[in-house]
Amino acid sequence: MLQTTNYQGYQEFKQKTNTLVSLIERQINIVQALNKPAQEANLKPLKNLVQSNSFKVMILGEFKRGKSTFINALLGEEILPAYSTPCTAIINEVKWSETKSALLHFNKSDGKPVKKPLDVPIDEIEEYVVIQDDADQSQAINESPYEKLELFWPLKLCENGVEIIDSPGLNEHKTRQQVTESYLVTVDAILLVLSCEQLFSKSEQEVVDNKLRPMGHEDIFFICNRINMIRKNEVDKLKQFAISKLSPRTRLGSERIFFINALGALDGKLENDDEALQNSGVPRLEIELQKFLTNERGRVKILRPAQELKNSIREVRKSIPEQRSMLQTDVAELEKRYVAAQEPLKLLEEKRRSIVKKLEYSIEDTKEQVSYKTKDFCRELIPKIKTIAQEYKLENEIKLLFTDPRPSIEAAVKEISSYLESQVEAEFSNWQNSELEPLLAKRIEHIKNSLDAEATEFIKRVDNLRLEISGVSVSKVELSKGDVGVREVSAVERLLSAAGGFLVGGIGSATIGATFGYQEMLKSLIPQLVIGIVGYIFLGLNPVTFVPMLVAALIQGKLMEGGLGNKIKEEVGKKFSEQLSSTTVDIIEKVGNGVSTELSKVKNLVDEGLAAEIQNIRQQLNNALAEKQKGQAEVDKKLKQLDILAQNVNSIDQELDDLISQVAISGANQ
Numbered sequence: 031m032l033q034t035t036n037y038q039g040y041q042e043f044k045q046k047t048n049t050l051v052s053l054i055e056r057q058i059n060i061v062q063a064l065n066k067p068a069q070e071a072n073l074k075p076l077k078n079l080v081q082s083n084s085f086k087v088m089i090l091g092e093f094k095r096g097k098s099t100f101i102n103a104l105l106g107e108e109i110l111p112a113y114s115t116p117c118t119a120i121i122n123e124v125k126w127s128e129t130k131s132a133l134l135h136f137n138k139s140d141g142k143p144v145k146k147p148l149d150v151p152i153d154e155i156e157e158y159v160v161i162q163d164d165a166d167q168s169q170a171i172n173e174s175p176y177e178k179l180e181l182f183w184p185l186k187l188c189e190n191g192v193e194i195i196d197s198p199g200l201n202e203h204k205t206r207q208q209v210t211e212s213y214l215v216t217v218d219a220i221l222l223v224l225s226c227e228q229l230f231s232k233s234e235q236e237v238v239d240n241k242l243r244p245m246g247h248e249d250i251f252f253i254c255n256r257i258n259m260i261r262k263n264e265v266d267k268l269k270q271f272a273i274s275k276l277s278p279r280t281r282l283g284s285e286r287i288f289f290i291n292a293l294g295a296l297d298g299k300l301e302n303d304d305e306a307l308q309n310s311g312v313p314r315l316e317i318e319l320q321k322f323l324t325n326e327r328g329r330v331k332i333l334r335p336a337q338e339l340k341n342s343i344r345e346v347r348k349s350i351p352e353q354r355s356m357l358q359t360d361v362a363e364l365e366k367r368y369v370a371a372q373e374p375l376k377l378l379e380e381k382r383r384s385i386v387k388k389l390e391y392s393i394e395d396t397k398e399q400v401s402y403k404t405k406d407f408c409r410e411l412i413p414k415i416k417t418i419a420q421e422y423k424l425e426n427e428i429k430l431l432f433t434d435p436r437p438s439i440e441a442a443v444k445e446i447s448s449y450l451e452s453q454v455e456a457e458f459s460n461w462q463n464s465e466l467e468p469l470l471a472k473r474i475e476h477i478k479n480s481l482d483a484e485a486t487e488f489i490k491r492v493d494n495l496r497l498e499i500s501g502v503s504v505s506k507v508e509l510s511k512g513d514v515g516v517r518e519v520s521a522v523e524r525l526l527s528a529a530g531g532f533l534v535g536g537i538g539s540a541t542i543g544a545t546f547g548y549q550e551m552l553k554s555l556i557p558q559l560v561i562g563i564v565g566y567i568f569l570g571l572n573p574v575t576f577v578p579m580l581v582a583a584l585i586q587g588k589l590m591e592g593g594l595g596n597k598i599k600e601e602v603g604k605k606f607s608e609q610l611s612s613t614t615v616d617i618i619e620k621v622g623n624g625v626s627t628e629l630s631k632v633k634n635l636v637d638e639g640l641a642a643e644i645q646n647i648r649q650q651l652n653n654a655l656a657e658k659q660k661g662q663a664e665v666d667k668k669l670k671q672l673d674i675l676a677q678n679v680n681s682i683d684q685e686l687d688d689l690i691s692q693v694a695i696s697g698a699n700q
Contacts, residue, residue: 039324040190091223096255103295122196127182240459258291341527352500356654382640396473401622419603485521525639
């Protein structure tokens with residue numbers, strides 16, 4: 031098989047990742063020597079997170095766009111066979127392994143333990159993940175016990191840290207749509223496969239405008255497949271049309287639009303035909319995808335954990351002179367300081383509870399305001415749906431003649447239903463952008479300002495108490511030097527770091543477009559709050575059930591052929607309005623609880639950080655007393671060890687600055 035792709039970018043990123051892992055391991059050794067279990071507990075999962083970092087690439091595409099062929103062309107092997115059809119019920123994740131295998135994951139059931147994943151023979155996958163042609167698709171999908179399929183394959187692209195996520199699509203069954211949407215906030219890149227034979231359909235445009243971009247995906251890769259099927263004298267015209275439609279919908283415009291022949295690329299790789307591969311247009315896409323992942327997304331994947339490591343280094347540099355000073359103080363004086371510290375520590379505990387309580391009030395107030403806003407939106411939309419339905423002009427005229435009326439009526443019902451769903455999605459997207467997100471941004475800004483002031487006061491009291499207990503002057507505390515490419519942290523970020531940070535805390539770590547400040551990370555949570563709400567509205571609605579009633583009315587002579595279209599629009603609009611009306615209370619609760627749940631994660635991290643800062647004071651003083659009780663010889667050994675640890679942390683810091691500089695320079699050169 032032909033393998034022409036240059037994976038140097040992925041390999042360079044892996045080297046930087048390995049360097050960062052090594053630095054974290056060395057820092058773990060230092061905090062262990064300093065007997066700082068809380069820091070150790072934070073650094074270990076940070077190391078695991080960096081080690082397990084991969085680039086998640088989601089491939090989207092409607093049926094008959096050549097999506098499976100394109101994925102196979104990327105991977106260089108035909109691993110997605112015929113089961114990747116519109117009847118595929120679950121997500122497929124293609125990952126690296128030296129041996130071929132498949133692992134089927136079960137859905138989570140409320141109150142029930144999740145079943146262990148099932149090893150599935152490669153040649154039997156289709157039996158598990160494909161809905162048979164004679165099955166009721168809606169019922170089969172809803173009743174499917176499976177969540178996703180992991181395919182492990184010895185593929186060079188995956189070996190370099192890329193995971194390919196094959197999605198069922200965003201305009202198919204609502205249950206599958208919600209599963210796909212839940213992945214959108216976790217992936218690094220979106221590749222949307224289109225067909226040049228029917229380029230950028232209305233439904234594809236709705237996916238981009240109403241789902242992908244509102245969720246923060248500004249760097250969509252548009253894959254215009256089957257360019258080889260277009261007549262040569264029409265290619266330029268088609269490319270101009272594609273660029274005019276697609277370039278405004280992705281950050282780098284025409285640079286993110288690729289005209290390819292996926293089948294030609296696959297054949298070229300399988301048959302060792304370099305000319306066919308180069309002519310397919312896929313190599314250019316592979317190069318640009320690699321640049322995007324290793325530089326733009328890779329920069330985030332290195333700098334975020336680097337920031338957390340910097341925070342640990344700063345704490346160690348403060349802690350070493352404090353420990354040295356306490357070891358050089360006699361036991362009687364230390365015990366006196368211990369007694370004197372109890373009242374300030376008690377006051378800090380009270381301050382902690384006060385900060386958390388204020389956060390709880392702010393979150394509850396935010397939830398209430400969001401609920402009111404959601405209620406108003408639903409009330410305004412309910413009557414609007416009927417108007418939207420009535421104003422729609424059916425694309426296909428209903429002609430019954432002497433044939434069975436059911437197929438014609440069913441087609442009309444599906445057409446108007448699909449249109450109404452897309453319009454509701456557009457209305458919700460517009461409301462999200464114009465009403466919900468500004469409200470959440472305003473509330474987050476309010477929470478941030480209030481928390482900043484409270485946290486700053488708390489940290490100031492903590493640091494003063496540490497200096498009083500240790501007897502160290504501010505000038506002797508060794509602060510971090512240089513900090514190339516990583517900014518100074520605020521009081522709140524210090525608290526969050528003490529609790530493990532956003533990465534270890536699982537907040538905002540994978541959202542698209544988030545930068546490194548906690549305010550930006552808070553804002554990046556917004557798209558997660560509204561995932562699947564539109565799908566939830568119509569999850570139980572099957573408009574085709576209207577068909578028997580409409581057919582009966584026709585047979586009974588209650589409708590003339592000319593009025594049937596209007597009657598269909600009236601009935602479908604009515605059903606949609608009723609569905610929205612009946613689910614309004616649940617929607618309000620879902621949105622409100624979603625906001626409360628996400629913001630409560632931040633509150634819990636702040637609380638853990640407050641507690642960690644207080645515990646750190648107690649831990650450090652207890653460590654010094656314990657060492658003093660071992661005798662002067664042990665104290666002297668500990669003092670020498672502190673000198674060595676100070677040198678080691680300086681070395682780690684310098685090497686980390688070098689790594690950060692490399693990442694910054696490589697990003698600037700792109």
